[in-house]
Amino acid sequence: MSTQKPRHTEDGALYRTSDPIIEVRDAEVVFGMDRGVSRVLDGVDLDVQRNEILGIVGESGSGKSMLASAMLDAVVDPGRLSGRITYHPADRDPVDVLGLSKAELKRLRWEDISMVFQGAMSSFNPTMEVRGNFVETLEAHDYDVEAGLERTREILRDLYLEPERVLDSYPHELSGGMQQRALIALSLVLEPDVLVMDEPTAALDLLMQRSILQLLEKLKQKYDLTLVFITHDLPLVAELADRLAVMYAFELVEIGPTEEILRDAAHPYTRSLLNATPNIDSGLEEMRPIEGSAPDPVDVPTGCSYHPRCPMADETCVEDDPEFLRADDGHNVACFHWQDAEEAVPFVLDGQEADR
Amino acid sequence: MSGDPLVSLTDVEVHFEESQGLLDFGEPELVRAVDGVSLDIEERDVVALVGESGCGKTTLGKTAIGLQRPTGGSVEFQGQDVWDAKDGKGDVEVPYGEVRRSLQIIHQDPGSALNPNRRVMKTLEAPLKKWQSGMSAGDRRGEILSMLEEVGMSPASDYAGRYPHQLSGGEKQRVALVRSLLMDPDLILADEAISALDVSLRVEMMDLMLDLQDRYDTSFVFVSHDLSNARYLASHGGGRIGVMYLGELVEVGPAEQVIENPRHPYTKVLKWATPDLRVDEGAGEPPVRKIDIPDPKDPPSGCRFHTRCPEAREACVRDAPATEEVGDGHEVACFRTVDDHEYWSSPELVDDPSGGDRDTTSTAD
Ligand SMILES: Nc1ncnc2c1ncn2[C@@H]1O[C@H](COP(=O)(O)OP(=O)(O)OP(=O)(O)O)[C@@H](O)[C@H]1O
Ligand code: SF4
């Protein structure tokens, strides 16, 4: 592994959680392109805590989907993933995900860590009734089909769907919201521990998105799941997540308990992102767009990659890449000057809303 | 100018016939995309239409700008019936071409609206060539460059030379906006025009629209599934929010009133569905009895919302509520706004006790 720039915090304990189910260490994804090397995931360190709901947010193109794929060693060709991904099952030895054989990986992906990916509407085989899709998955993993279908019916009911009607339909006969819920059911049918969802609701309208989120919370309790929910929609996931991780330019720039991030975001980017988000309870406040545009992965700015857009940037920021610093317990931020962020990037919501 | 509204919709109805599968010899099914909608849009007005997917927002928007012919009711532009103008019926005071130029649209997907093989300049020259054929090539370019600067695409000459794939989503959307602005329109339909943009770019785009409203008196019909964006634009633009459900306008009124004091149960549901950044209160169960929208081909009897409405009573199954004025320019179609309606003495609707969509009696069809 050729690490060009050591960016590891001496104190690895900073990103370690007490009972991780997935550990991501120095995960990097590169694509060789005509224009040069495109590093679309850049040295990410992250623990997913057992039984938590982790929200990963960031602008389009910030590398969220890359991080999701990395967790399952599912980065598309010709992308190259390096680093270390460790899965910690409750009752077995830790699994080195990047060292698995093809067959082992296939098992891991459905039976341990399952996923619902962006644009998943097309994940069903359209020529087959929904039932056939479930049967196929069960058979491919040598599961008892009858028992599996029984579990399917239960999960479908949990998702407010009529099991038989859904199973007897072709995918296109279902509305987008129903398809998406059926897909969530499919991803849970082999009883995984972790469900990774990449923009699972982005194509749906808000009411359906919100409803699905509520249902996910219930599913999580009932089936003892760990959820990783990836989205560009911060307010949506804030409702659901225990912790939020914020990505900017292919790196993690801040992570912490949801409340802390909403109330005391320490990274200037996170603070600007919150300010740019229209809020139903403050529709008349001035929302502030974030000046400038997201960087090109082939040509990421030197030092702190946010420096061209950051109102607090100084020479240090142009030269050096900030490591994670501890802002509070379990709240880390990659910014040299995070202590000044509150003053430099004040929240536009004032006074009475300060406790949001 | 006359006292006519810029655009006036009266009892508009748009029904689509949807033919069924090959082997089906039955009647074609009717999708009631828009039903009985009346709405006036003034100069320098903002109307934000919200509702779930498939509720008819886009169809209503397109009908308002004369792109969709209604199957019932009328659409007038400055007092001129738009479709009479198109058909050359009666005394046409405003020719159809003029209507088309005045009422513009920007689409949801900024990418697909631009020709990928044309540079920005070329794309933007087309409308000017068509509508201002007398303009010299030099003036045309000058106008385009100044417009690009105006929407924040600077240096304009650099952007003018780019192809769409060399623009970000937000930039493409601004090019689409410039293209419609070059027609000097009176009304622009922005159909989910910011939904595909990143959060930070959405505000920027809405601010730009407000700026144009301010400077050129342009009116906007803003279609969105997001109530907080609708509120941002409509409140700042001094406009209204219109809430649609299964083809009907169930509540319309000044933005702040609709948000602060929603009167229709469905508006309250949409408000619930709109995330805010509060940490303390969990959202709780969806405040609807079912989370799926009924099939628009077969809308429920009576009040169309009765199958999901948390307040529904038996009266709602039988009769459809009329639109009532509940405040200045604030109209609602729900029995609950009428104090002495028989609704109040009618028994509550009871669902299958298992709740939600979990009814097991789906053998009827
Ligand atoms: N097949 C590929 N080849 C080269 N670069 C790619 C490829 N797929 C994605 N990228 C680049 O990787 C970067 C990160 O992409 P990623 O899909 O992870 O973003 P994202 O945060 O999920 O964005 P979105 O919110 O739009 O889904 C982007 O710059 C993207 O252009
Ligand atoms: S390190 Fe510097 S440039 Fe980066 S976010 Fe912090 S202050 Fe801004």
Ligand code: SF4
């Ligand atoms: S009329 Fe009845 S069903 Fe319709 S919105 Fe009002 S209370 Fe609900």
Ligand SMILES: [Mg+2]
């Ligand atoms: Mg993505």
